[in-house]
Amino acid sequence: MITNTEIAKIGNQYPNHIVDFKHENDKIFFTTQNGVILEITILRDSAIRLRYATEHVFEPDFSYAISDDVSLGYNSLTVKEEIPEYVITTSKIKVYVNKSNLKIQIEDMDDVILSEDELGFHWEENYDYGGNIVKMSKVCHSGESYYGMGDKASHTNLKGKRVNNWVTDSYAYGKDQEPLYKAIPFYIGLKENIAYGVFFDNSFSTYFDFANEKRNVTSFWADGGEMNYYFFYGPEMKQVVEAYTDLTGVPELPPLWALGFHQSKWSYYPEKRVKEIAATFRKLQIPCDAIYLDIDYMEGFRCFTWNNRHFPNPKKMIAELEEDGFKTVTMIDPGIKIDREYWVYQQAMDNGFFCRRADGPHFKGKVWPGECKFPDFTNPEVREWWGGLYKEMISDMGVKGVWNDMNEPAVMEVPTKTANLDVRHDYDGHPCSHRKAHNIYGMQMVRATYDGVKKYMFPLRPFVLTRAAYSGTQRYCATWTGDNVATWEHLWIANVQMQRMCMSGYSFVGSDIGGFAEQPNGELFARWMQLAIFHPFCRVHSSGDHGDQEPWSFGEEITDIVKSYIELRYQLLPYIYTLFYKYIKNGMPMIQSLVFYDQEDTQTHFRTDEFLFGEHFLVCPVQEPNAQGRRMYFPKGKWYNFWNDEVTEGGFEKWVPAELDRIPLFVKEGAMVPKYPVQQYVGEKEIEELQIDVYYKEGIENSSVYEDQQDGYDYKKGRYSLRKFRLRGKENELIIQQFKDGNFITPYEKIRMTFHGLPFKIGTIELDNEIVDFKEIKLNGDNTVEVSKDFTELHIIGK
Template sequence: MIINTELENKGNLFPGKINSFSQDVDKIYFKTENGVILQVTVIRGSVIRFRYATDNNFENDFSYAISEDGVRGYSKLEVEEHDTCYKIITIKVIIQIDKESLKTSIYDIHGNVICKDDWGFHWEQSYEYGGNIVKMSKSAPQGECYYGLGDKPMHLNLKGKRIENWATDQYAFGKDQDPLYKSVPFYLGMYEERAYGIFFDNTFKTFFDFCHERRNVTSFWAHGGEMNYYFFYGPDMQEVITKYTDLTGKPELPPLWALGYHQCKWSYYPEAKVKEVTSKFRELRIPCDGIYLDIDYMDGFRCFTWNKEYFPDPKRMVAELAEDGFKTIVIIDPGIKIDDDYWVYNEAMENDYFCKRADGPYMRGKVWPGECFFPDFTNPKVRTWWAGLFKELIDEIGVKGVWNDMNEPAVMEVPGKTFPNDVRHNYDGNHCSHRKAHNIYGTQMARATYEGVKKYAYPKRPFIITRSAYSGAQRFTSSWTGDNIATWEHLWIANIQAQRMSMSGMSFTGSDIGGFAEHPTGELYARWIQLGVFHPFCRTHSSGDHGNQEPWTFGEEVIDVTRKYVELRYQLLPYLYTMFWEYAEFGIPMLKPLVLFDQHDPQTHYRTDEFVFGNQILVCPIQEPNAKGRRMYIPRGHWYNYWTREYVTGGLEKWVDADLDIIPIFIKEGAIIPKYPVQQYVGEKTIDELKLEVYFKLGEKEVSKVYEDAQDGYDYTKGRYSLRTFTFTGKENEVIIQQHVDGTFVTEYETMEFEIIGLPFEIKEVEIDNVDIDLKKVLSKTKPNTLIIPKNFTEIHIEG
């Protein structure tokens, strides 16, 4: 056995020489003389699983994170034995395993090193808990960059950082504070513009060190469980993310209203206050779809009850709100009040559904209702029971969405803010302590909630939001970034967190607009709403103890800014819905940091502020007070300033003017951006015409898509959708727009309005599907360079 003496002194153990090798279809096993087994599973040609056992023994192979629907299979798998190593060869990568040390090196098919072990797998025994602390270290070449890992409130590039994953209720967290609410043990590495990913599927407390302790080493380790990680090769960064998202699961489409604007506060009560807030939105003509009820709607904070003093007839209230276009979302926490007169408590006690301590008694902790017990959501029977509890809320009262909070799980007035380590969990038959179940507790609660809401909302789609999450939670729920603060620094943090969550497979995320703790200035709120409308989940939320945080509390100027940007979000709903369809169908991140948009441009590798919304809209928030503009980096290519329609060349920094009512927005040349008319809520208006803003591009083709369906329900899964693919080709005196339509859904509108921006010639001739058209019939009389075209064309020729 080869052992580094310095490491041995620290208690680390290492694999010995390989003494046997075997293969079982897609699984290749390497056993060492000291009882270590490496199982390499080829899932796809560029997705490889590495799993290590010590003492010749693997644990039961079970994961909450891995989706059953992910792609499996490969076109090539060869194993070669050489003098000093084994080689596993797929169509994308070559994995070399050293016979002396079990260290692995991964190369692309051209022989370039993608990722190689430094110390490789090693471990030490955990004398406190039993089992092993399992560790992995990789060589980190100079210049390698690292991204991902969920909601970390720090620079987008993690080089030089040490990270901890332990879901934690961090009220009013700060920049660089760690850990936070989520545990997403997936990161991307990129070196010489080749990207790879590693997902360390271990739910114990995990750590990642990106050249923090040792300059040329990246390492990750866990306080229990197995060394079990998945490797993804790009080389494009987006391919890495889509493969990871495919493995851990893609979401279903949300109802379109869930992509509208939401208003929340701790707390809106009584009913008269809720009606006052919703009426004010309609009076001021600020679109809004979601209104939230925080814990005060309950009877003594007991989940699945109503305070009849505040809300005497919730079914009537919810119905009246719905008539005005508002969908009601209610909070549900995991803590169940210990109360013999409380039906939920009694049902759980009768069925033994609460978590227990190691020596027998139920896990007792203080949360909002006072002393509580907590359901064990890792027990499938408990999840089924919990799902059934939503019948009254969803099916009878008409609530449209559920918000899971405090599910890290959070416990008040105890040093660790959560359950003790000795709490026991079912873990779907793999019984374990809270050390293993802690990081997935919130996800399993969200899963049970999702299953209940989905069952009782049917045939409509469910909407769930969670604070705590582990990898794979995106299958069930959206999320928000937790209890932030009304500061300019937190505006910067919110921007980073949303981008990082998108890179981590959880695109349907937003922040509490304006900040949860403390009170924003009107200027800060205005700048935050400008950013928030470009996040997939868009909600203002505040703690309420500092005053109100509705848009109208900041004065007329901020009302106008809020209206302008919320209206813009509603206009862009077909664009946003198409982004979500690409995310749900292919796992494509909805927000793209500049490094994800163009990893081959070294200028993007450390940018934090700018991001691409979808595929074609560049956004850069103003993040300082009293700013009249800012310097920002424009990615390579050519872009149009959305506000001025100025045509700019990318690949450089540029000063952009931005008074309080402006956030810098640029549109990629060649893009075709769909827009709906402004609505006060989704479904208020019939869409009589689809507006398409076309940004002229000379030369190479540009493809844009528009996905539409019934905006709710499941007919889209049976082919009842409309996917329009537009191809734009621009020449000096000619424009060609081609359209291909998939799906059987028939849209309400019959015509499309094409406004061509930056057109370098005057329109003299229009031909639709090889037929010359009288200009008077298609040319707008009020807008220059604008054509009204029947929706079902195949090709438009426009000539000057």
């Protein structure tokens, strides 16, 4: 046992022996002789929460991260006192609580250790600020790997890394730089092919050491607050991510146009320039759904104002853009210029809505408008007021989306790049300093924005975008990875960040295509676009101080390549929309790292480049200049080359040709991929038929396509169409069954199926158990058939 002298030396304090035990429904409490209380809450058979208090007192139980819709309930729970420990057992896991030191060990029902405290919970008094620095250390076993943690610019496998969660304006950040724009303190552990997850729900600055300092120890700690973490048992990574996503929530379905291509720059102005950009998209027939207005549309960078010299009639301009299929998205920052003639500033002053320093004066900081004050978005009254400020922009002007930037909050000309730590916040009735509120400040700003935009967009769905985020922010908005750089390294970083964010419960994510800072050449821009059309949020954005970065900015060859990939994005919109539906329905990440797809294959544990887009596309970007191809790893299964239908067996690494107009792209055998015709913008054409590419498989594969009115809330009343397909291939036949759900009537009557890889010539076709004439289904060779959208079974028999 550690002595008091040793404790004094290292500054850490530890729980000692348990003196009291209590079990109340789903909660079990253990109290130690030196005043530590451990509260274990059983959320589900495979998910528990562990909270530690010191001095016998818990903090108020409040979190911005947790969803109101979290699923709770378990099948069985027993608690037994044995000689060395207490044993808590559910139907999935066993939790051992050591009587002498409160250390925890968690096992599955096969007695495999999933999580084992090393030093376990310990703490150190924070003499500078008061309260405790709270710490937890776990044993790291040989071969154990770690994933998740949001937008870290490092290898997908975090083994050997140390990271910090403190949302930071990290302009032109580099590989492995810490910290970045988001704080998502959630990781997935993988040990002996068994996955588990840990979510450390603490909004202070948090740190994670994944066997960096000591190769056999993984630890996490925070500068204040409670040791409060959730443990999720898989055993599959999919189950861990779904459980975490259920806990922290999912967004609503976005309008379909939000999944199209978006064009942005700092900044498009004046009005004539905006219209030129829009006209060029339509002239070149490059699909685009949204144009963004950065801070220069404002009068002196004052939020909720318009520069009347650059935009003399913004309402008319926005309406004209909409007539041509463009949605207008505007930027709003948190800093409000100090100006007594500025109505937003005066309203906030009159109502006491600005943040104050510890001794009473308002917090001030320089941002784009100059000296600014900052609303306290942790105050519900402030959030309601802020949401109301969007009425004119949305209801009167016709803006269709809002982009919250600089909301870390970013502050210029100070070393910390942000607010002073003594700034005070309401924190929804739990007053605190900026040390606790900093990581959730941007989240609460975008929450207020989302509520306001949703109110004034109704009956249509809102679209909101944020730069800063904490766990749970995905409930309100899309996000992007901040101010990246036009380099090949940043193309690699964008790829791993997307995988990591999706694995961390935040799928509606993208990067600034081509890089925000500096200037890409045409090759880099084309390669980045090839990757980014497989990201849930797809937007070009650049700093504007180095030249143009539109799809046509790099010459005819690059324009043609970029156009073809944006067109592919629009063809795949029903597939992408279906992925989003699965994400909000089941917490399924829209992008999956190879290790997520097949955790049993150790070859996948350290792969960064390849990923699954949904369940059926395997993508591997080219990430170096002058490449004519690249080596890539194929996970289990068989994969059709998207470009020529060649089939590759999984489990091997292989050289794949990829000249400048090609990205290595493969489709899983058995997949049925839904497509729409190319449109210049969502809603330009009525969909006259659903196209489905069918990739033959000997065996069974399931696919689906989700559709609704593409905007609005009728889908919540059952007005949606969910087609589930079951493909069963045999040596000389192919059977496709369709199961339908929902009462939305799709505008098309026919489904056109294009078959890939049929190993036989078509001899007979049965539709719902009746043989049909080839003319009736417009059989085109052995390639294409057209059937009624309401078919139940399509049976194709070879000659």
